[in-house]
Amino acid sequence: MPQQSAVKRALGYIEIHGPGNWRTLPKNAGLQRCGKSCRLRWTNYLRPDIRRGRFSFEEEETIIQLHSILGNKWSAIAGRLPGRTDNEIKNYWNTHIRKRLLRNGIDPVTHAPRLDYLDLSALLSQTLCNSSLLNVSSLLGSTQPALLNPELLRLVNTLLTPKQENPEMVLQYLQQNQLVPLQQTGQLQNKNGDPTNSCGPFLNQTVPIMQANVEAGLLMNMTNSLSCTSSQENSILSNQGGYMQYCSSNIPTIPEVEENLNVEALNNGNRNFGMNSVMSTPLSSPVPMNSSSTFINGSSTEDERESYSSMFKFEIPEGFDFDEFM
DNA sequence: AACTTTTACAACCGCATCATT
DNA sequence: AAATGATGCGGTTGTAAAAGT
Numbered sequence: 101m102p103q104q105s106a107v108k109r110a111l112g113y114i115e116i117h118g119p120g121n122w123r124t125l126p127k128n129a130g131l132q133r134c135g136k137s138c139r140l141r142w143t144n145y146l147r148p149d150i151r152r153g154r155f156s157f158e159e160e161e162t163i164i165q166l167h168s169i170l171g172n173k174w175s176a177i178a179g180r181l182p183g184r185t186d187n188e189i190k191n192y193w194n195t196h197i198r199k200r201l202l203r204n205g206i207d208p209v210t211h212a213p214r215l216d217y218l219d220l221s222a223l224l225s226q227t228l229c230n231s232s233l234l235n236v237s238s239l240l241g242s243t244q245p246a247l248l249n250p251e252l253l254r255l256v257n258t259l260l261t262p263k264q265e266n267p268e269m270v271l272q273y274l275q276q277n278q279l280v281p282l283q284q285t286g287q288l289q290n291k292n293g294d295p296t297n298s299c300g301p302f303l304n305q306t307v308p309i310m311q312a313n314v315e316a317g318l319l320m321n322m323t324n325s326l327s328c329t330s331s332q333e334n335s336i337l338s339n340q341g342g343y344m345q346y347c348s349s350n351i352p353t354i355p356e357v358e359e360n361l362n363v364e365a366l367n368n369g370n371r372n373f374g375m376n377s378v379m380s381t382p383l384s385s386p387v388p389m390n391s392s393s394t395f396i397n398g399s400s401t402e403d404e405r406e407s408y409s410s411m412f413k414f415e416i417p418e419g420f421d422f423d424e425f426m
Numbered sequence: 427a428a429c430t431t432t433t434a435c436a437a438c439c440g441c442a443t444c445a446t447t
Numbered sequence: 448a449a450a451t452g453a454t455g456c457g458g459t460t461g462t463a464a465a466a467g468t
Contacts, residue, residue: 122453139454140437175456186456191435 110138111146144187151183155192163189164197168211 110129122135131138144150155163159181166177174186174193181189198208205213 136454137438143455145436172457187436190457195434 110142114142114146140187144185147185149183150185150188155184155196159184160197163193164201164211167193167197 110125110131113125113129122139124135125131125138126133126135133141162181163177166180170176172190174190178184178186178189193208201208201211207213
């Protein structure tokens with residue numbers, strides 16, 4: 101007996117008798133399934149009001165927000181997303197959202213930032229001149245993010261502490277910890293020992309450059325990378341005064357950073373990066389969740405969403421003089 | 427082209443709760 | 448109040464398709 105016609109019979113049976121009577125349904129419709137299986141099949145797949153297709157960005161944000169409040173109460177979350185089933189949301193969480201949160205250094209269970217989940221190797225390499233001489237990956241000691249080298253955590257902390265934003269201290273730290281070769285001239289060299297390569301002069305000249313430009317912009321961006329890796333995660337930052345805001349002992353909060361940096365100078369090179377734009381999702385109540393805050397558009401693809409995340413990674417400020425640098 | 431690995435999603439399982447007798 | 452069956456729910460598994468080698 102073709103399965104297609106069995107489904108049609110089941111649907112016809114439900115149309116006549118309504119959903120329910122799951123025990124009698126398989127017998128009357130000639131199905132091999134048990135009643136429970138029929139019910140699940142109906143609620144998760146066959147129901148006519150089920151909305152199929154990709155989750156929109158709004159839906160995704162709603163799921164994250166609700167999950168931060170409700171936890172794994174998938175049916176409760178589904179209740180706020182018309183046409184979506186708990187099973188669908190659960191699957192989407194496990195296959196998409198959870199992974200992205202982990203990649204962005206956010207614990208998907210607690211929704212708190214976790215440095216040990218973050219791809220710090222890539223972040224720091226990118227940060228410090230995309231340097232091949234920085235043996236950052238060795239700091240990690242393992243490919244497993246959970247086993248983060250404490251040295252790296254200290255380094256990140258050093259980089260992120262506003263009072264220590266002087267790049268000289270960063271370099272000093274790197275040298276002290278043998279993360280870069282210590283040179284008598286103070287110049288750095290690459291693996292080939294060539295001090296005139298792109299990275300050496302950069303780090304040598306970086307101090308004044310960074311003091312002028314990078315100091316504010318790069319550190320701010322790096323802070324964003326760690327604590328606010330995407331507009332989506334920004335929206336679920338802790339629950340203070342109607343706003344969600346993540347907190348961490350190591351990571352300065354955004355207001356702290358703003359306090360310690362010259363915001364005006366910062367914005368010169370990063371106008372699209374204003375703090376307001378990333379901290380603007382009100383969450384005075386769990387529902388309704390259709391915040392208008394940080395949406396780029398409602399039909400963004402996953403790749404596009406990933407690119408939002410990368411927006412918050414290190415960028416060289418506009419004022420950066422590459423000619424001088426080279 | 428063939429094989430392996432990864433991804434995404436539907437389906438299943440077991441337990442908890444609710445409703446009925 | 449207890450027993451029984453139905454339903455709801457969250458975690459897990461199975462598998463087809465896609466991606467990678």
